[in-house]
Amino acid sequence: MNFKIKHIWVGLISATLIATSCNDEFLNTQPLGQVSEAAVWRDAGLAEAFVTDIYAGLGQGGFSEQALASLTDEAIFTHPGRNINVVTEARSNPETPGWIDATRGWVNMYNGLRAANIAIQNLSNPQFENVGGIVDRLLGEATFMRAYFHQQLLRNYGGVPIADRAYTLEEETYELPRNTFSEVVEFIVQDLDRAAQLLDGHNLARGRANRIAALALKSRVLIYAASDLHDMAVASGKSSVISGYQNKELIGYTSGSRAERLQRAKAAAKAVLDIADGNMLNLTEPLAHDEAVQVYINNSLSRGGGEAEMIFGRYFLAQKPEAGGRQGLFNGPNGYNNWAGNTPVQLLIDDYAMMDGTPFDWDNPAHDAAPYQGREPRFYATFLYDGAQWKPRSPANQALDPLGQIQTGTYQRTNAQGQVVSHFGLDTRNSPIEDWNGSYTGYYIRKFVEPDPNFVDQNTWQEIPWPNIRFTEVIFNYAEACIFLGEDAEARNWLNKIRFRAGLPALTESGDDLKMAFINEKRKEMVHEEQRYYDARRWMIAPQTLGRQANGISITGVFKPGQSLSVYRYDPDVYTYSYEVIDIDPGKENRLWLDKMYWMPIQFQEMQRNANLVQNPGY
Incomplete structure (x- = not known):
């Protein structure tokens, strides 16, 4: 100092x-x-x-x-040259x-x-x-x-x-x-x-x-x-x-x-x-699915009742353009002329439960065949996935997608000559719109992005505030203390308030199982709110979570017998879809955890200015 x-x-x-x-x-x-x-x-x-x-x-x-989500097992940053990899690959030094x-x-x-x-x-x-x-x-x-x-x-x-x-x-x-x-x-x-x-x-x-x-x-x-x-x-x-x-x-x-x-x-x-x-x-019981989706969206937008969640926030005005008002541009799909900056990884997607509260499982044939059906409400409020309904495309691109559906796969279609050809989704890295800005994971973040179709994200500024502290975090703080003090019933009582709002059944676990359920519940509820970065460290679960290689999804759509389409749309009656989980190429990012990463290093110039500073462990 x-x-x-x-x-x-x-x-x-x-x-x-x-x-x-x-x-x-x-x-x-x-x-x-x-x-x-x-x-x-x-x-x-x-x-x-x-x-x-x-x-x-x-x-x-x-x-x-x-x-900060892209320094965790929530997301990966799409663009090179930002020194994100220095952190995720545990190469940080003073x-x-x-x-x-x-x-x-x-x-x-x-x-x-x-x-x-x-x-x-x-x-x-x-x-x-x-x-x-x-x-x-x-x-x-x-x-x-x-x-x-x-x-x-x-x-x-x-x-x-x-x-x-x-x-x-x-x-x-x-x-x-x-x-x-x-x-x-x-x-x-x-x-x-x-x-x-x-x-x-x-x-x-x-x-x-x-x-x-x-x-x-x-x-x-x-x-x-x-x-x-x-x-x-x-x-x-x-x-x-x-x-x-x-x-x-x-x-x-x-x-x-x-x-x-x-x-x-x-x-x-x-x-x-x-x-x-x-x-x-x-x-006292779970919200209906559609209502729970909307409530979670409202909480992230801080409107429609969600204002009550905000304890301390950083607010933005469209009349005063600031970078914080450009989340739609920063993170939205490239097929909407956005930059696809911080895209969710499959590790996060897979942690979202089914509607009945049971885990999602790729080994379950029904889940494997339709991984985006029947998931818990927060999934739909948080992510843009293949086939998700989103905004109208720009006028120049609406002919390619009249319905405004997210396209992150490769599909068959018929050309003008009646031939079956490959169609690269408009929101992929092979997009005919902006192939340089596509997601590597096959997903985009919906949370904190203005859903109003009148907002053309690349040209307008949002007024969605950033939650420095929101009320639900305090519930998690309370429940965590109760769990580690052995007060499981009190912890479940408060955690179930969050789950009912999210349209999920009550937790019944105790002991270590309740701790794991709590960790997973906070991961989903507070996603992209800069909680995971600190939680994975302070709970010392980072070696098992942040050290995993980032992954994504590869999707293909093949015509069912007798079907054809000249303009692609998501339609399970027309297509047979297949899904394969893929690791991110290590040449893009090769994630590694080393225990020095529990803290940031005090930078070299600060150590030079102050001979009485002691460096953090591992550096």
């Missing part, structure tokens, strides 16, 4: 802040279009603008062109860590922490009246964001130097050692308790931190802290890289009671469940 910065520049909504200690005569004139730092903290409106700018540290949420988005970068997070600390310092001794509780609200928001940035650092790097104040040029040293994992946890929890107190009754509108957000983030931090990866006795027994690390206190707890940590996590989650509600979580 390097604090050798004399001035801080922060963009405001209507002003630029300049911090300076110079007293030269010519600087006594106030520049037009700029506001001095001192003036900011004497004016409530300018102070609010400063605090608002701290939220810029959230970046695009999880809506970057490259998604000099070449691989792709790091803005929300996980060491420097970005410490820049956010500096801004939050400047706000906290000035708002702790306010120079304007606390009219309507504005001082409390702004101080609460800044304190929440300080906790949020520390939390991002903690779950990616382990213990880090705590930034509890804004450093100046008069410091004796800027080379701070890493705080222990437990010290960072306690600092974050203290900040979140303080933020919850300050924000009580404030920020009930969307997009800003509020009391519930603070309590929900606390539940995340504490359930992570109670996980296998951060209990050094447990983690050392599962990994020689961890057992041989000489600074275990930086990555977890070397003493203390794990049961007590789980009880704290349980209590933190329950505090949220007692004062907030999600969407459609009071059911």
Whole structure:
């Protein structure tokens, strides 16, 4: 961490802040279009603008062109040259860590922490009246964001130097050692308790931190802290890289009671469940299939009742074009002139159950013959698969597909001369529309993509928010704590609320079977929400999950006797379809897990700046 910065520049909504200690005569004139730092903290409106700018540290949420899902067994990134493979092939090192988005970068997070600390310092001794509780609200928001940035650092790097104040040029040293994992946890929890107190009754509108957000983030931090990866006795027994690390206190707890940590996590989650509600979580039996599909879509779009799911989100406006509003373009099918960026892998597809809750199984002849029929509702709300009904094609391509159906296979059709020829699906890498942007896996993500057919994704911006924290995550935090405390009945009660909403029957498992059911349930419900990346690590199941080679599907459609079509459409009455699971070519991506990948490396330049930093294990 390097604090050798004399001035801080922060963009405001209507002003630029300049911090300076110079007293030269010519600087006594106030520049037009700029506001001095001192003036900011004497004016409530300018102070609010400063605090608002701290939220810029959230970046695009999880809506970057490259998604964290593609660093897991959820998806694979289609395009080369983005350093995704450095991570998925376990080649990360301090000099070449691989792709790091803005929300996980060491420097970005410490820049956010500096801004939050400047706000906290000035708002702790306010120079304007606390009219309507504005001082409390702004101080609460800044304190929440300080906790949020520390939390991002903690779950990616382990213990880090705590930034509890804004450093100046008069410091004796800027080379701070890493705080222990437990010290960072306690600092974050203290900040979140303080933020919850300050924000009580404030920020009930969307997009800003509020009391519930603070309590929900606390539940995340504490359930992570109670996980296998951060209990050094447990983690050392599962990994020689961890057992041989000489600074275990930086990555977890070397003493203390794990049961007590789980009880704290349980209590933190329950505090949220007692004062907030999600969407459609009071059911006593499963929703009907079609209704369950729509409810899950609404939850991902944060509309139609799904707004109740959002605790803390990053919002977008079409009038302000940002990359986060282009998920349709980034991830949509190439046959719709989109980029097919982060495409689901077959490993994920196969984990979605049948409608009756039984597992999908390729060895079942009925499943093998029609793998996309009779699946659980979340499957249809989450993916675009071969034959799925989607939007109308662009006018230039509607003649090739008048029905707007996803085509990810190779099929027979009849040409003008009556000959049977091969037709490459419009959404494949052999597409006659855009063959360079097709999916390698045979699937596309539907979740978080605007379904309105009036949206031509490559030319319009969505207004779908990114869920930094949503209510269902807190339920999972609570259920997880209950399971590991042996309170299976309570865990099942809350997990079944999620399952009923998803149109699935109740869980009845106990013990280790319930743990596995829980892991699978969270995998499906929270897909593409940046949960799997951290969960697979902290549960220490990454060697068995993230280390598997990505795979996809190869589909062929052959005419049934006496059938023919000149323009292809998905039709089981006309075609016999066959499905073959295929591994992604290792030349495209050769996935590997090594235990150093439990944490991100502290980058070389940071280690050079600060001789007191200790590197993470395995690097």
